[in-house]
Amino acid sequence: MNTEKVVVIGSGPAGLTACIYAARANLNPLCFEGFNAGGLIPGGQLMFTTEVENYPGFPEGVTGPQMMKAFRDQADRFGTRFIRDDVSAVDFSRRPFIVKSPDESVEAHAVIIATGARANWLNLENEQRLAKIGGGVSACAVCDGAMPMYRDQELVVIGGGDSAIEEGVYLTKFAKKVYLIHRRDQLRAGKAMQERFFKHVEQGRMEPVWNSIVIDVLGDQSITGVRLKNVKTNEQRDLLCQGMFLAISHTPNTELFKDYLATDEKGYLKLARLGSTYTAVEGVFAAGDVADHVYRQAVTAAGSGCIAALDAERWLAERGIE
Ligand SMILES: Cc1cc2nc3c(=O)[nH]c(=O)nc-3n(C[C@H](O)[C@H](O)[C@H](O)COP(=O)(O)OP(=O)(O)OC[C@H]3O[C@@H](n4cnc5c(N)ncnc54)[C@H](O)[C@@H]3O)c2cc1C
Numbered sequence: 001m002n003t004e005k006v007v008v009i010g011s012g013p014a015g016l017t018a019c020i021y022a023a024r025a026n027l028n029p030l031c032f033e034g035f036n037a038g039g040l041i042p043g044g045q046l047m048f049t050t051e052v053e054n055y056p057g058f059p060e061g062v063t064g065p066q067m068m069k070a071f072r073d074q075a076d077r078f079g080t081r082f083i084r085d086d087v088s089a090v091d092f093s094r095r096p097f098i099v100k101s102p103d104e105s106v107e108a109h110a111v112i113i114a115t116g117a118r119a120n121w122l123n124l125e126n127e128q129r130l131a132k133i134g135g136g137v138s139a140c141a142v143c144d145g146a147m148p149m150y151r152d153q154e155l156v157v158i159g160g161g162d163s164a165i166e167e168g169v170y171l172t173k174f175a176k177k178v179y180l181i182h183r184r185d186q187l188r189a190g191k192a193m194q195e196r197f198f199k200h201v202e203q204g205r206m207e208p209v210w211n212s213i214v215i216d217v218l219g220d221q222s223i224t225g226v227r228l229k230n231v232k233t234n235e236q237r238d239l240l241c242q243g244m245f246l247a248i249s250h251t252p253n254t255e256l257f258k259d260y261l262a263t264d265e266k267g268y269l270k271l272a273r274l275g276s277t278y279t280a281v282e283g284v285f286a287a288g289d290v291a292d293h294v295y296r297q298a299v300t301a302a303g304s305g306c307i308a309a310l311d312a313e314r315w316l317a318e319r320g321i322e
Contacts, residue, residue: 004030005321006312007099007108008080009087010253012044013298014288015114016071017305018312022112023078025313026322030081030108032101033072037086038253039118043068045289046298050134054143055298067298087115092260092281109321110283110312113269114305115253117289117296121246122158126217136223139246141167142297145174149222150243152176156226158214159247160184165193167247172205179239183231185210209239217244252290260284268293277308278315285311 006022008015011033022029033042041047046064053061062070076082085101096107119139121127130137138144141157145167155175157168160182168178180197187194200206209228216227218238225240252268254261261279262270269291272278277285287308288301316322 001105001107003096003107003109004028005108005316006030006110006112007032007106008112008114009099010034010044010114010116010288010290011042011072011082012040012046012068012114012116012288012301013071014116014301014305014308015044015112016068016075017302018112018114018287018309019075019080020078021306021309022312023075023080025309027313027316028079028081030083030106031075032087032099033082033084035084035086038115038251040116040253042084043072044116045118048132049143051147052143052298053147087256090256090260092257092284095283097283109319110285110316112277112305112308112312113257113279113284113286113290114288114301114308115256115290117250117252117268117293119246119250120248122214122248124214124217126219127244130217130219130223133221135219135221136243137217138243140296141170141245141247145171145245150174153242154179154240155243155245156181156239156241157245157247159249161188161247161249162190162193163249164247165189165197167245168206169196169200171245172200175243177204178206179209179241180206181209181212181214181226181228183211183213214244250289250293250296252293254290264293266293277304277311283315
């Protein structure tokens with residue numbers, strides 16, 4: 001079995017940035033770039049989006065797949081080796097660690113986990129179709145909310161937690177009005193968030209739609225409305241809107257590591273040192289959305305991928321592995 005200096009698991013912005021930095025530090029990284037684990041594909045979440053308009057360096061915007069191809073080409077240029085497979089098991093109880101996919105098994109002195117998270121969707125047919133064609137359905141208000149198509153329009157946000165309020169309030173900067181659709185008649189969000197929400201409601205910029213779920217998304221080339229069902233009365237009605245934002249949380253891809261690494265109450269990996277990518281297992285580092293339920297942006301994921309490679313490089317050097 002080969003013993004690698006560093007194995008990177010995942011090929012989104014965090015994983016590929018870690019590969020670029022590790023390769024340039026002569027660590028000869030091996031990247032398991034994934035296949036279809038966690039509903040993702042090589043390149044990560046951005047492979048499912050059309051325009052990325054907030055990543056620095058692309059003043060005209062760039063499509064998600066184009067951007068991730070550029071990340072991968074750069075990692076490849078410096079010598080990253082890729083295995084197009086999902087990691088199916090790890091053993092962090094021995095050293096070197098073991099990382100396995102269905103076809104490969106390698107030993108690794110250091111491992112960088114960058115397996116990301118996936119947005120939770122309602123999984124309605126027209127929701128998925130419109131999200132794919134950039135038809136006004138999104139799982140990230142911060143990423144897409146400033147697009148001209150949403151300006152001065154009526155938008156809906158689905159959810160009742162902190163993220164839903166955060167995203168809804170953010171959208172009020174651009175939208176005419178934001179409806180918050182929640183399946184209960186009380187928010188899950190914390191007190192401070194609720195106060196922000198109700199301030200916007202008083203100002204007429206937001207409006208709650210309680211006890212309601214979306215049962216269909218309307219529109220052909222772009223969304224024209226949502227069909228709602230009141231969960232108490234079963235009554236259905238259509239609410240016209242020009243944009244829908246999902247904020248029903250994300251599922252981090254951490255199942256694989258649960259025997260070795262602690263997660264927070266939402267399932268994200270816990271980091272051992274604030275501001276670093278160290279986990280509680282020395283030599284295992286975590287970068288990107290898999291350990292971040294707060295920021296969840298390509299640029300923050302890439303930044304933490306860089307930190308993870310630097311952390312791994314220093315940790316290996318301290319042990320004479322260079
Ligand atoms: C539709 C959509 C649009 C978005 N638009 C923007 C935007 O415009 N701007 C912005 O900044 N952010 C945007 N985001 C958020 C951004 O995509 C994420 O913050 C970023 O991709 C996180 O990067 P990551 O590397 O941590 O993980 P991910 O991109 O989630 O990548 C995870 C990687 O891990 C791999 N993987 C998972 N499990 C395994 C396994 N068992 N074995 C091997 N590999 C595995 C996957 O295949 C994937 O390659 C968007 C997100 C979505 C869903």
